[in-house]
Amino acid sequence: MSQKRYFLQEDQIPSQWYNIQADMKTKPAPMLDPSTKEPVSVESLSTIFSEACSRQELDFSNRWIDIPDEVREKYKYYRSTPLVRAYGLEKALDTPAHIYFKNESVSPVGSHKLNSALAQAWYCKQEGVANVTTETGAGQWGTALSYAASLFGLNAAVYQVKISYEQKPYRRSMMQIFGAQVTPSPSMSTRAGKDILTVDPNHQGSLGTAISEAVELARTTPEKCKYTLGSTMSHVSLHQTVIGLEAEMQMEMAGEYPDEVIACFGGGSNFSGLAFPFMRHNIEGRTNTRFIAVEPESCPKMTKGKFEYDFGDEAGYTPLIKMYTLGHKFKPANIHAGGLRYHGAGAVVSQLYHDGLMEAMDIPQLESFDAGILFAKAEGIVPAPESCHAIAATVREALKCKEAGESKVLLFNLTGHGLMDMSAYDQYLRGNLY
Amino acid sequence: MSQKRYFLQEDQIPSQWYNIQADMKTKPAPMLDPSTKEPVSVESLSTIFSEACSRQELDFSNRWIDIPDEVREKYKYYRSTPLVRAYGLEKALDTPAHIYFKNESVSPVGSHKLNSALAQAWYCKQEGVANVTTETGAGQWGTALSYAASLFGLNAAVYQVKISYEQKPYRRSMMQIFGAQVTPSPSMSTRAGKDILTVDPNHQGSLGTAISEAVELARTTPEKCKYTLGSTMSHVSLHQTVIGLEAEMQMEMAGEYPDEVIACFGGGSNFSGLAFPFMRHNIEGRTNTRFIAVEPESCPKMTKGKFEYDFGDEAGYTPLIKMYTLGHKFKPANIHAGGLRYHGAGAVVSQLYHDGLMEAMDIPQLESFDAGILFAKAEGIVPAPESCHAIAATVREALKCKEAGESKVLLFNLTGHGLMDMSAYDQYLRGNLY
Numbered sequence: 072m073s074q075k076r077y078f079l080q081e082d083q084i085p086s087q088w089y090n091i092q093a094d095m096k097t098k099p100a101p102m103l104d105p106s107t108k109e110p111v112s113v114e115s116l117s118t119i120f121s122e123a124c125s126r127q128e129l130d131f132s133n134r135w136i137d138i139p140d141e142v143r144e145k146y147k148y149y150r151s152t153p154l155v156r157a158y159g160l161e162k163a164l165d166t167p168a169h170i171y172f173k174n175e176s177v178s179p180v181g182s183h184k185l186n187s188a189l190a191q192a193w194y195c196k197q198e199g200v201a202n203v204t205t206e207t208g209a210g211q212w213g214t215a216l217s218y219a220a221s222l223f224g225l226n227a228a229v230y231q232v233k234i235s236y237e238q239k240p241y242r243r244s245m246m247q248i249f250g251a252q253v254t255p256s257p258s259m260s261t262r263a264g265k266d267i268l269t270v271d272p273n274h275q276g277s278l279g280t281a282i283s284e285a286v287e288l289a290r291t292t293p294e295k296c297k298y299t300l301g302s303t304m305s306h307v308s309l310h311q312t313v314i315g316l317e318a319e320m321q322m323e324m325a326g327e328y329p330d331e332v333i334a335c336f337g338g339g340s341n342f343s344g345l346a347f348p349f350m351r352h353n354i355e356g357r358t359n360t361r362f363i364a365v366e367p368e369s370c371p372k373m374t375k376g377k378f379e380y381d382f383g384d385e386a387g388y389t390p391l392i393k394m395y396t397l398g399h400k401f402k403p404a405n406i407h408a409g410g411l412r413y414h415g416a417g418a419v420v421s422q423l424y425h426d427g428l429m430e431a432m433d434i435p436q437l438e439s440f441d442a443g444i445l446f447a448k449a450e451g452i453v454p455a456p457e458s459c460h461a462i463a464a465t466v467r468e469a470l471k472c473k474e475a476g477e478s479k480v481l482l483f484n485l486t487g488h489g490l491m492d493m494s495a496y497d498q499y500l501r502g503n504l505y
Numbered sequence: 506m507s508q509k510r511y512f513l514q515e516d517q518i519p520s521q522w523y524n525i526q527a528d529m530k531t532k533p534a535p536m537l538d539p540s541t542k543e544p545v546s547v548e549s550l551s552t553i554f555s556e557a558c559s560r561q562e563l564d565f566s567n568r569w570i571d572i573p574d575e576v577r578e579k580y581k582y583y584r585s586t587p588l589v590r591a592y593g594l595e596k597a598l599d600t601p602a603h604i605y606f607k608n609e610s611v612s613p614v615g616s617h618k619l620n621s622a623l624a625q626a627w628y629c630k631q632e633g634v635a636n637v638t639t640e641t642g643a644g645q646w647g648t649a650l651s652y653a654a655s656l657f658g659l660n661a662a663v664y665q666v667k668i669s670y671e672q673k674p675y676r677r678s679m680m681q682i683f684g685a686q687v688t689p690s691p692s693m694s695t696r697a698g699k700d701i702l703t704v705d706p707n708h709q710g711s712l713g714t715a716i717s718e719a720v721e722l723a724r725t726t727p728e729k730c731k732y733t734l735g736s737t738m739s740h741v742s743l744h745q746t747v748i749g750l751e752a753e754m755q756m757e758m759a760g761e762y763p764d765e766v767i768a769c770f771g772g773g774s775n776f777s778g779l780a781f782p783f784m785r786h787n788i789e790g791r792t793n794t795r796f797i798a799v800e801p802e803s804c805p806k807m808t809k810g811k812f813e814y815d816f817g818d819e820a821g822y823t824p825l826i827k828m829y830t831l832g833h834k835f836k837p838a839n840i841h842a843g844g845l846r847y848h849g850a851g852a853v854v855s856q857l858y859h860d861g862l863m864e865a866m867d868i869p870q871l872e873s874f875d876a877g878i879l880f881a882k883a884e885g886i887v888p889a890p891e892s893c894h895a896i897a898a899t900v901r902e903a904l905k906c907k908e909a910g911e912s913k914v915l916l917f918n919l920t921g922h923g924l925m926d927m928s929a930y931d932q933y934l935r936g937n938l939y
Contacts, residue, residue, distance in 0.1 A: 250882070493925075
């Protein structure tokens with residue numbers, strides 16, 4: 072057997088992130104202030120976000136942005152993550168395809184989310200901010216921010232989507248281990264939460280409701296508290312490009328180049344992170360790689376949504392964003408892939424999708440878990456329900472290769488492990504998951 | 506900052522295990538057949554264990570034993586595991602000590618146990634055995650065997666200590682994901698289980714009871730089913746030496762050599778695995794490293810037990826083993842470190858301890874979790890309750906270094922992550938853990 076896993080030396084860990092906004096021929100439509108309908112500025116963004124992130128958000132000229140040394144030092148705790156040749160999965164599928172995955176589940180918090188949490192927490196620290204707040208769905212982003220905040224001595228307040236808070240109580244424990252204050256959303260602690268509960272006292276929560284509450288907390292204490300976001304925005308995608316930049320070097324070590332890059336899709340952070348560095352070669356016309364964003368069938372904003380201006384949150388606190396959306400009042404089904412339960416797609420990815428630079432696919436929950444179990448047996452890693460979607464799409468593509476007798480190179484992102492999601496697997500094993 | 510993590514290339518993964526039995530000046534006392542009081546032979550051992558493991562168990566002459574290619578190929582799925590410089594922990598303790606840990610938690614099943622499970626399952630496969638059985642405490646060994654069995658196409662039946670089965674239900678789910686049949690022990694499915702439950706219907710189980718049941722299953726179906734063991738025996742320690750052999754090369758990459766090697770201690774598998782390769786240099790008189798086995802205060806067979814012949818299991822099915830023991834009827838307290846709830850210490854480690862080649866230390870449960878939380882915040886990895894004991898001992902030693910102003914090099918084994926043990930952390934966070 073040839074090599075199984077590829078690592079980089081610590082001095083090969085990227086020292087810059089890749090900013091695809093500089094390379095896009097059609098830039099994403101500007102975010103608009105809902106009251107004035109004017110494009111938002113760095114100044115207005117930075118009333119909520121850190122100034123550095125606000126600048127990155129609207130940076131359409133710099134292709135490469137330096138990773139602060141302090142962030143890169145913390146990246147060394149878990150990066151490079153391994154690029155893995157999935158020999159076990161290939162064998163199980165009896166496919167001529169070469170399947171690789173980037174294993175972001177080895178991060179301290181068990182997912183890729185830490186890549187951006189470290190950056191956002193560091194910028195807050197540097198700007199003298201003492202408190203950070205955010206929302207979390209599955210709990211992966213909340214855990215990442217809690218850990219990053221504790222590393223840099225910040226306090227973290229996390230609004231967790233109520234259904235995830237109940238389905239995944241141990242995520243809350245992890246955030247608490249790292250010292251964060253965790254509140255199930257919608258809650259009575261904010262105006263937004265109260266309004267939502269007034270209309271629907273049994274609201275299970277969604278990323279939309281939790282964003283409203285966290286943004287409100289940041290807004291009502293603007294000097295002392297900044298909001299951070301785990302997905303959808305350009306600066307988050309930017310930070311996540313460390314994944315794809317590493318993968319590019321590691322694929323080169325493996326002597327291959329991906330024909331297809333596949334990632335699950337909630338708001339777009341892991342998809343962007345893996346895909347954008349490879350996509351730049353497509354933009355430059357040097358490659359013809361396919362990029363596939365994989366959604367849950369029950370939350371199909373790309374495959375079934377509309378490309379229009381919409382709010383990023385339930386209450387309508389965020390700027391208006393031109394994106395593929397199911398509507399900011401859309402209530403996603405209570406699937407276990409909590410990180411994919413979001414109504415919108417992020418402005419950059421939406422534009423790229425609209426312009427035909429990438430594709431989308433949606434997968435039923437049961438198919439995603441079938442693929443997850445197959446992968447667990449073959450590769451020994453129990454994947455997060457979100458990652459199961461990428462695996463299921465990869466399985467589909469690998470089986471097409473088998474039919475066609477093609478040995479394509481498939482690369483997918485294993486965003487996280489499923490060790491906090493065993494109740495979902497339990498349900499699956501008992502035949503109670505649909 | 507200097508380098509954080511050290512990896513080996515795949516071709517540097519050891520191709521042989523180290524057999525300390527060949528180097529011991531005083532060999533361990535022979536295991537005795539309880540009826541005849543005669544030393545057990547390879548033949549009698551192999552009625553229960555695979556023949557290869559039985560031979561390894563009684564091999565006192567070969568220092569180096571080849572790792573089968575098939576096992577080494579599976580090692581590549583997760584090995585080398587990283588050697589990590591714990592800069593975060595050093596800073597948190599403000600100690601001049603250099604702290605390193607070998608991170609075995611990155612294995613597919615989350616602990617070092619897979620190192621031996623792969624070997625034992627492979628030997629069974631090679632010998633034409635279709636079924637394997639075992640016991641598991643915390644669930645780490647059971648998960649490892651379940652996965653290894655599924656990789657090599659064997660059926661696995663696991664007896665899980667009842668208290669762990671209840672405290673850690675998701676470990677059962679993981680074993681089931683890998684296709685194993687899991688039974689809480691003591692159960693009514695074996696004679697041994699029935700006898701135990703007759704005396705004490707509320708028996709919470711222990712490794713001793715579960716071993717009795719698994720051994721009975723193997724004994725009553727000898728041709729079709731072999732028993733496998735996750736700790737205490739020499740062949741298990743042998744397989745685990747891959748940890749220390751890697752660590753030795755990785756410490757060399759770091760330009761250091763450990764003054765102290767620290768590992769938690771249940772039956773001895775992770776301790777032996779990390780320590781023995783370094784200990785061979787002490788035996789040869791070239792180094793003077795300290796080796797510290799860390800027990801829970803509530804199960805202190807080394808620090809408080811007797812060095813005498815005893816059974817390895819509750820029912821008295823195993824051979825008699827000369828070891829440090831609290832008595833095979835000892836019922837350990839229901840601490841969360843299920844993997845350390847075992848009454849005996851393994852013949853080789855017991856002899857080494859008796860001969861002064863190593864030390865032992867016992868740690869109260871609360872101190873172990875204090876250390877675990879400190880480590881989680883500093884290094885981002887939530888450790889298994891078992892590993893917390895090694896961390897607590899390392900903290901003690903590092904604080905001694907601080908007092909003395911000594912920059913000793915400390916190396917401990919992070920045997921596994923605690924993501925399946927969040928209920929224990931939950932209890933700790935609520936102040937309900939003692």
